[in-house]
Amino acid sequence: MxxxxxxxxxxxxxxxxxxxxxxxxxxxxxxxxxxxxxxxxxxxxxxxxxxxxxxxxxxxxxxxxRSVSVDHLLEIVALRQILEGTAAARAAGFGPTPALLQVRQESLAALQGPCQSFDEFWDMDSRFHDAVAEASRLAALPAILSGQRAIARRCTITRQHDHFDAQLHEHLAVIDAIAARDPDAARAAMAVHFAHVKSRFLAWLGR
Missing domain, CATH: 1.10.10.10 (Winged helix-like DNA-binding domain superfamily/Winged helix DNA-binding domain)
Structure with missing residues (x-):
C-alpha cells in the first residue's frame, strides 16, 4: 500500500x-x-x-x-430516508441476498447477546445498510451512502447512544419485508427506521 x-x-x-x-x-x-x-x-x-x-x-x-452540525446530520437522515426507502422497495422486488440474510442472523444473535459498544453496532449497522443497497442493484448507491455515513459519524451526537435493540428490531422489519417480497412494506419499514433515528437524535438534544 x-x-x-x-x-x-x-x-x-x-x-x-x-x-x-x-x-x-x-x-x-x-x-x-x-x-x-x-x-x-x-x-x-x-x-x-x-x-x-x-x-x-x-x-x-x-x-x-471540521465539525458536523446537527442541521447537517438531519439533512443526511432525510436524504438517506428517501434513497434507502427506494432501495428497500427495489430489493423486495428481487428478494433477499445471502448478505442480507446473514445480517438478519447477526441481528438476532446481537439481540440475545450482551450490549454492544458503539463501534460494534456501527459496523453491524453498516453491513445492514450496505446489504440493502446492494440487494437493490443500484450500483452507485453503496458509495453514496458510505460518504454520507462517514460525515454523520463525525457528528458527536451519533456517539451518545449505548443501547441498540430498537435499531436492530427496525433492521429486522426491513429485512423481513424484503424477504416477503413486499416493496411497500419494505419502503415503509425503512421510513419508520429513519423517523426513529431522527427522533432519537432530537431526544438526546432535548436532555
Whole structure:
C-alpha cells in the first residue's frame, strides 16, 4: 500500500472514531510522528481529506477537523430516508441476498447477546445498510451512502447512544419485508427506521 494511502486511512480512521475530535487543531509534526510517517505522504493525505471536507484550513492557515452540525446530520437522515426507502422497495422486488440474510442472523444473535459498544453496532449497522443497497442493484448507491455515513459519524451526537435493540428490531422489519417480497412494506419499514433515528437524535438534544 502506498504511504500516502496508509496515511489517509490512518488519519481518517482516527477522526471517524473520535480519537481526534471535531474542531481539533492539527499539527503535521504530531500527526506524522503518531503515524510513523514522513510529512510528504501525510500532506498528501491531508489534501485528500480537505477535498472531502473532513479537515479545513483556518484564516491563519492552521488545519482543523471540521465539525458536523446537527442541521447537517438531519439533512443526511432525510436524504438517506428517501434513497434507502427506494432501495428497500427495489430489493423486495428481487428478494433477499445471502448478505442480507446473514445480517438478519447477526441481528438476532446481537439481540440475545450482551450490549454492544458503539463501534460494534456501527459496523453491524453498516453491513445492514450496505446489504440493502446492494440487494437493490443500484450500483452507485453503496458509495453514496458510505460518504454520507462517514460525515454523520463525525457528528458527536451519533456517539451518545449505548443501547441498540430498537435499531436492530427496525433492521429486522426491513429485512423481513424484503424477504416477503413486499416493496411497500419494505419502503415503509425503512421510513419508520429513519423517523426513529431522527427522533432519537432530537431526544438526546432535548436532555
Amino acid at each position: 502506498p504511504l500516502s494511502q496508509h496515511a489517509y486511512q490512518h488519519l481518517k480512521r482516527r477522526i471517524l472514531n473520535g480519537d481526534i475530535p471535531a474542531d481539533t487543531i492539527l499539527s503535521e509534526r504530531t500527526l506524522a510522528e503518531s503515524a510513523g510517517l514522513s510529512r510528504t505522504p501525510l500532506r498528501s493525505a491531508i489534501t485528500r481529506l480537505e477535498r472531502e471536507g473532513v479537515v479545513g484550513r483556518m484564516s491563519n492557515g492552521a488545519l482543523m477537523v
